[in-house]
Amino acid sequence: MIxxxxxxxxxxxxxxxxxxxxxxxxxxxxxxxxxxxxxWPEGEFDPGGVLEVLARPRVHRVLWFTVxxxxxxxxxxxxxxxPAAHVLYRLHLPFRRGVRxxxxxxxxxxxxxxxxxxxxxxxxxxxxxxxxxxQTAVAIVAGLVFFNVAVVIRVVGTAWESLDPRPxxxxxxxxxxxxxxxxxxxxxxxxxxxxxxxxxxxxxCATAFGIVLTLGGVRYATxxxxxxxxxxxxxxxxxxxxxxxxxxxxxxxxxxxxxxxxAVPDPTVERPRPTAHRPTRADLPSVLVTLLLLVFVATPxxxxxxxSLRADGAWSLDNYRALxxxxxQQALLVPVSDAxxxxxxxxxxxxxxxxxxxxxxxxxxxxxxxxxxxxxxxxALDGFFMLPLGVSAVTLGxxxxxxxxxxxxxxxxxxxxxxxxxxxVALPLVVRTIVPVLxxxxxRQRQAAASLGATPLRALLTVDLPAVWKPLLxxxxxxFAVSLGEFGATxxxxxxxxxxxxxxxxxxxxxxxxxxYGMALAGSVVLAGATAVVVLAVDRLRVPSVGAF
Amino acid sequence: MLSLRDxxxxxxxxxxxxxxxxxxxxxxxxxxxxxxxxxxxTLLRAIAGLEVLASGSVAWDGADQVDVPTHKRGxxxxxxxxxxxxxxxxxxxxxxxxxxxxxxxxAVRVEELLEMVGLGGYADRLPASLSGGERQRVALARxxxxxxxxxxxxxxLSALDKGLRERLAGELREILRTAGTTTLMVTHDxxxxxxxxxxxxxxxxxxxxxxxxxxxxxxxxxxPETALFLGYARVLVDDAAAVLLAAAGRDPAPAVAxxxxxxxxxxxxxxxxxxxxxxxxxxxxxxxxxxxxxxVVDAVSPLDRHPGPGQQVALVVxxxxxxxxxxxxxx
Numbered sequence: 055m056i057x058x059x060x061x062x063x064x065x066x067x068x069x070x071x072x073x074x075x076x077x078x079x080x081x082x083x084x085x086x087x088x089x090x091x092x093x094w095p096e097g098e099f100d101p102g103g104v105l106e107v108l109a110r111p112r113v114h115r116v117l118w119f120t121v122x123x124x125x126x127x128x129x130x131x132x133x134x135x136x137p138a139a140h141v142l143y144r145l146h147l148p149f150r151r152g153v154r155x156x157x158x159x160x161x162x163x164x165x166x167x168x169x170x171x172x173x174x175x176x177x178x179x180x181x182x183x184x185x186x187x188x189q190t191a192v193a194i195v196a197g198l199v200f201f202n203v204a205v206v207i208r209v210v211g212t213a214w215e216s217l218d219p220r221p222x223x224x225x226x227x228x229x230x231x232x233x234x235x236x237x238x239x240x241x242x243x244x245x246x247x248x249x250x251x252x253x254x255x256x257x258x259c260a261t262a263f264g265i266v267l268t269l270g271g272v273r274y275a276t277x278x279x280x281x282x283x284x285x286x287x288x289x290x291x292x293x294x295x296x297x298x299x300x301x302x303x304x305x306x307x308x309x310x311x312x313x314x315x316x317a318v319p320d321p322t323v324e325r326p327r328p329t330a331h332r333p334t335r336a337d338l339p340s341v342l343v344t345l346l347l348l349v350f351v352a353t354p355x356x357x358x359x360x361x362s363l364r365a366d367g368a369w370s371l372d373n374y375r376a377l378x379x380x381x382x383q384q385a386l387l388v389p390v391s392d393a394x395x396x397x398x399x400x401x402x403x404x405x406x407x408x409x410x411x412x413x414x415x416x417x418x419x420x421x422x423x424x425x426x427x428x429x430x431x432x433x434a435l436d437g438f439f440m441l442p443l444g445v446s447a448v449t450l451g452x453x454x455x456x457x458x459x460x461x462x463x464x465x466x467x468x469x470x471x472x473x474x475x476x477x478x479v480a481l482p483l484v485v486r487t488i489v490p491v492l493x494x495x496x497x498r499q500r501q502a503a504a505s506l507g508a509t510p511l512r513a514l515l516t517v518d519l520p521a522v523w524k525p526l527l528x529x530x531x532x533x534f535a536v537s538l539g540e541f542g543a544t545x546x547x548x549x550x551x552x553x554x555x556x557x558x559x560x561x562x563x564x565x566x567x568x569x570x571y572g573m574a575l576a577g578s579v580v581l582a583g584a585t586a587v588v589v590l591a592v593d594r595l596r597v598p599s600v601g602a603f
Numbered sequence: 604m605l606s607l608r609d610x611x612x613x614x615x616x617x618x619x620x621x622x623x624x625x626x627x628x629x630x631x632x633x634x635x636x637x638x639x640x641x642x643x644x645t646l647l648r649a650i651a652g653l654e655v656l657a658s659g660s661v662a663w664d665g666a667d668q669v670d671v672p673t674h675k676r677g678x679x680x681x682x683x684x685x686x687x688x689x690x691x692x693x694x695x696x697x698x699x700x701x702x703x704x705x706x707x708x709x710a711v712r713v714e715e716l717l718e719m720v721g722l723g724g725y726a727d728r729l730p731a732s733l734s735g736g737e738r739q740r741v742a743l744a745r746x747x748x749x750x751x752x753x754x755x756x757x758x759x760l761s762a763l764d765k766g767l768r769e770r771l772a773g774e775l776r777e778i779l780r781t782a783g784t785t786t787l788m789v790t791h792d793x794x795x796x797x798x799x800x801x802x803x804x805x806x807x808x809x810x811x812x813x814x815x816x817x818x819x820x821x822x823x824x825x826x827p828e829t830a831l832f833l834g835y836a837r838v839l840v841d842d843a844a845a846v847l848l849a850a851a852g853r854d855p856a857p858a859v860a861x862x863x864x865x866x867x868x869x870x871x872x873x874x875x876x877x878x879x880x881x882x883x884x885x886x887x888x889x890x891x892x893x894x895x896x897x898x899v900v901d902a903v904s905p906l907d908r909h910p911g912p913g914q915q916v917a918l919v920v921x922x923x924x925x926x927x928x929x930x931x932x933x934x
Contacts, residue, residue: 220686226673227651227680228700228749235674238699242690 063428066418070435073414080474081442084453085302091456092295100292107296113280117300120276123191124259127198131255132248134199134347135206137340143211145337146330153348154211155593159586160351161204162532164539166556167578169268170563171354172197174361174575181357189271197265200351202255209254213247214240232336254443257308261301261446264541264556268563277301278542282448286546298449309440355582362575365568373572377580382567386558387550390577393558397538397581400554403473404480404537409530411477412484413522415439419485420492443482447542450475455546472554475543480533487529488522495521524595531592535585555581604628605650605753605787610659612642612649619645621809622659627753627787627802632779634800634817635789638832642809643789644683647755650787651680663752679751683758685742687730693717693741694726700749716744719778736767743775747782754779756788760795772798793834797821805829824926830860835926836901837861843897848927850874851920856927861900863889865924868904872919876900878910892916 092104107113141147142154160168174180176188187193217240225235263278270279277297284294333341365372377394380386386393419436442450454475458464495518503513541556548557555577562574605627612620619642627633637643648654650661652673661668668676679700687696695702697716698709706712710726717723720740730738739759746754759775760768776799779786790796796803797817804814805825813825824830827838837860839847844859850873866874868890876894883889888909890902902918910916 220682221688223648223651223653223673224680224682224686225688225699226653227676227678227755228703228745229674229677229679230699230703231674232672234703239688242688 063431066428066431069414070418073411073418073439074435076411077439077478080454081445081450081478084450084457085298085445086453087457088298088449088453089295091291092293092299095292103292104296104299107293108300110293113293113297116275116277116280119191119274120260120278123195123198123276124256126195127202127259128252128256130195130199131202131206132252134343135203135251136210136248137343138203138347139207139211139214140340141333141337141344142207143215144330145333145341147333150330153344154207155590157204157207157347157351158593159204159589160200161202162535162539162585162589163201164541164556164578164581164585165201165262165264166268166541166559167358167539167582168197168200168354169265170559170574170578171358172200172269175354175357189269189273191274193269194266194274197269198259198262200354201262201265202258203347203351205255205258206251209251210244210247213244217243253308253311257305257443261305263446263448264560268560278446278448281446281452285448285452294452298446301446301449305445306441309437309443358575358582359579362572362579365572373569373576376569376573377576381562381565381573382569383565385562385565385567385570386553388553388558390555390558390573393553393555394580396552397555400473400476401534401537403470404476405530405534407473407477408480408484408533409526412481412488412529412533413526415481415485416488416492420489439485440482442478447479447540448546450478451543451546454543467549472544472547473537475547476537476540477533479540479543480536483536484529484533487532488525491522491525492518528592528595531588535588535592538581538585538588604664605785606662606665607650608660608662610646610649610661611657612645612654613657618657619809620649623806623811625804625811625814627785629785630783631802632776632786632788632800633802633804634796635787635804635806635811636793636796636832637789637791637806639791641806643806644757646806647680647757647787647789650753651678651755652676653680677749677752678755679746679749679753680755681742681746681757681759684762685730685738687738687741687745689730691730692726693722693728693730693733696730696741697726697744697748699745712748716748717741719747719781720744721774735763736771739763739771743778747778747784751784754784754786756786758790759788761790761792768792768795769798775799793832805832807832822926824860824928827858827860827928830926830928834862835860836863838928839897839900846896847920847925851922851925853922853927856929858928860926860928862924863901864903865921866892866900866902866918867921868902868908868910868916869919870917872917874918874920875915876918878912878914878916880912881910883909890916892918894918
């Protein structure tokens with residue numbers, strides 16, 4: 055029986071109804087609402103005002119800083135990440151897996167925590183205070199690299215690990231030295247992965263929020279922090295909307311590029327997988343770079359942990375004991391421990407929401423298309439669901455506030471508001487984890503099941519479920535970790551009496567008092583510990599697509 | 604001259620290549636023949652320096668190569684599927700090694716090499732646009748461009764269909780003779796080995812069981828299994844072997860390997876038997892004949908004579924189509 059293509063399309067439409075509607079209400083609507091504030095300031099269309107904003111000298115400075123800091127962060131991440139990817143995915147070394155897992159942790163560490171850790175390290179009284187780097191551009195770029203080098207290692211490393219070794223061997227037998235082999239064969243083969251990693255990293259760097267806010271002080275602002283500043287402090291919605299539009303345009307363009315470059319290898323072709331080889335003298339430089347990178351990643355974290363254990367000039371657990379209180383001089387409305395409970399609850403909700411949507415999306419985009427119209431539709435949906443990856447969390451959070459505040463969509467007091475926003479932030483990561491696995495399932499397996507009399511649902515259970523349950527679990531853990539640390543959107547949406555842990559940490563930093571600062575450090579350690587535990591557990595599942603884009 | 608001494612390669616303690624000793628004089632073409640999984644490709648990769656040796660040595664003109672990295676050995680390996688670099692044009696693939704050595708103006712030499720493999724004018728095409736046979740020719744030209752001390756061919760023709768394989772085997776022989784390149788080729792196809800090589804080494808379960816000039820190995824296989832692998836149809840042992848060798852006028856031996864065409868139907872002959880089945884092929888009629896004291900053996904008859912099942916026939920023995928064997932594993 056040949057199914058009518060029209061029926062397939064309508065089935066596809068039915069399947070995508072829920073995620074499309076959800077993304078429409080909770081993503082497109084808020085973002086449009088935010089934009090409308092800027093373009094229709096007094097109820098009248100006024101694009102001139104937006105253009106005026108873009109002509110301001112301060113906006114030029116902010117733009118320039120955003121571009122160059124993101125470019126520098128990306129370049130350094132790639133330069134450090136390439137040797138590390140080689141060492142961690144191609145060399146036979148002790149503790150290889152452990153180091154790989156450890157390097158994944160920074161990527162999901164809450165931005166606020168990283169900000170605190172770097173300030174602790176670089177501040178006047180910190181171990182590296184003599185470098186006078188606190189609140190400088192160097193500190194911001196270092197923070198960006200700290201976060202994103204893991205992305206490069208992960209994306210390039212997995213590509214490198216599954217690279218067919220035979221072309222490189224062919225080159226070697228033709229007389230190419232290891233360096234010549236790398237330049238002429240390996241690098242061209244890795245180029246898609248490198249470009250894709252670099253563009254994702256650039257995206258993350260250019261929209262970084264918490265890290266710039268905590269490390270940049272008053273001197274440095276990126277587009278993202280500027281949007282925050284304009285909306286919360288200056289109430290210049292027109293300015294904020296103008297910057298949001300600009301950011302959206304750049305992000306969509308970058309996403310289109312990465313989408314094009316993200317070549318999925320044909321899963322039906324069996325390729326020999328290279329075995330890791332013992333390090334030789336030629337590998338020494340890359341091993342050294344990797345060790346350096348480990349020191350670079352470990353130092354802020356260790357400084358943070360050490361700082362949290364100091365109170366009144368002595369080692370003590372006072373900072374941790376104080377987590378049950380609301381701080382010096384009533385810095386907070388609720389004790390930090392309450393905020394931790396709120397964070398965990400929120401993360402659970404955000405996880406199931408993003409998993410449900412992510413699974414539906416992954417199923418929609420991976421099924422084989424029979425007609426060109428179908429393929430275009432699936433491609434468009436795929437891109438649509440990736441949008442939250444790069445849209446400013448601040449724009450999203452603020453958009454929620456101004457659009458979801460009147461019936462029938464009055465969600466301001468809904469306990470699901472924060473989880474939904476966080477689920478949207480995690481959605482692209484969930485989709486990117488599941489899609490390669492589902493796409494890797496040979497469609498002929500489903501056909502074989504069907505030819506043996508299995509219904510579509512039965513075929514799904516027989517063929518897809520065994521392949522996908524582990525990645526699903528891993529994606530869930532990843533979403534949980536992202537939700538725990540989410541700060542950009544949450545800082546707008548969390549209700550004053552139910553703040554999450556990152557919000558509380560940021561509040562503590564803004565209040566004077568040694569104990570408040572100590573509590574911020576202790577809270578950061580708790581938050582970092584929780585995310586690290588989740589991520590390391592996820593890594594035990596050994597799903598290669600986790601953290602790949 | 605290539606010399607392998609007690610060369611072994613092990614995976615997880617299991618010896619895939621087991622104490623291989625081989626010598627290959629300059630300018631000769633050696634075929635390593637063996638069934639799939641016998642370790643012949645691993646042997647080739649070990650010679651190229653792509654496998655870690657468990658023991659033994661690879662030497663060139665007496666100089667040990669074990670610690671020499673692949674790219675400095677001057678041994679060019681051509682892979683089963685060519686392994687052309689997909690991002691480079693045919694011309695840039697062939698000129699790859701020349702550019703590595705900073706040879707000025709490679710275009711002329713590249714075109715020469717392409718002419719030699721019959722692909723003149725292909726320089727600007729991309730590997731993806733070539734057929735399987737064309738890709739293998741480009742891979743061959745690329746390997747020859749290095750002017751290698753030793754050319755290693757890993758099943759160079761087995762990815763191709765039968766007709767093309769036969770034609771290319773002949774061309775390959777011509778190209779190797781013209782270039783005068785010392786070559787070691789592994790293959791599982793004995794026809795291919797006979798067409799291309801001067802010398803033959805037969806490999807089984809990781810070990811070389813026989814080696815020598817190709818006609819010598821061919822005429823005197825070391826044991827029954829080797830004989831069967833070289834294309835002999837059956838091996839007769841003990842009494843049956845004695846009867847057949849006597850009929851051929853040869854000295855007695857514990858076993859004898861016979862080709863399909865060793866026994867021919869004639870008016871009269873030393874052996875007689877009952878035809879069991881017969882099948883016509885374009886060249887001749889193929890029979891299975893139940894011969895007294897021999898058992899069922901293969902035989903042929905000219906196309907004009909066509910004995911049917913049940914008929915009694917006389918058989919003569921062509922003694923150039925059988926090989927006396929020492930005592931080996933019975934078959």
